[in-house]
Amino acid sequence: MTILTLNAHPDDAETMAGGTLLKWAKEGHRIVIGLITDGDKGTNDPLDTPEQVVARRAKEQARAAAQLGAEVIRLGYEDGLLQPTLELRRDLVRVMRQVRPDIVVSSDPTMWFRHGLYINHPDHRAAGQAVLDAIYPAVKKHSIFPELAAEGLEPHVVSEIWLGPSDEPDKWVDISDVLDEKIALICEHASQFDPAYTREAFTRMAARVGAAKGLAAAESFRTLRLARSTVQALARSNAPWNVG
């Protein structure tokens, strides 16, 4: 399988799905990390230039990607100001037609609040919306963004979408055996995560997510299984909406 993560910032995929990505990597699947922005606002030091921040975070992302054996693709949008524009939709369609993923992992755009503690970053919501708008229907239709088909980028059908974090999860992945590695992945993003708190925070979150299913540590996702023809899928007795 090919798994493509499409998120707003470096570290989003690892914090949301690092354990699941590690498990896919160990199974030999191809993983591509798509970064919509380079995280250029990821500093509290007023003396940092955006170029310095981007360079620092690119090194961190490269180390994390190496642990996953993953490729990294950058779209170069500005951090902190992301909008689900048609320009972004076209760029996402281009990436998905190039990479041709079986599974796309992204943010749940309906998620506004987290743990009663903080507001979900608006870039995460914008990224999730743009990714979903790109997957349906633009990625699979020649007639949308015909300039991409003219470049030789043929339509593609994404089989599954995994969105996180979500208040309405339908899939839990047991990450007990890779939790330490997930925390190591996150700690590669050293400019963003203080190791004094990272281990405890992510261990507690994994335990809380897993508790719903009797697992010591888990990640959860809201998932969709897409068909080439929605009406054909709905007509079949084993239609995806009847499964699990």
Ligand SMILES: [Zn+2]
């Ligand atoms: Zn983020």
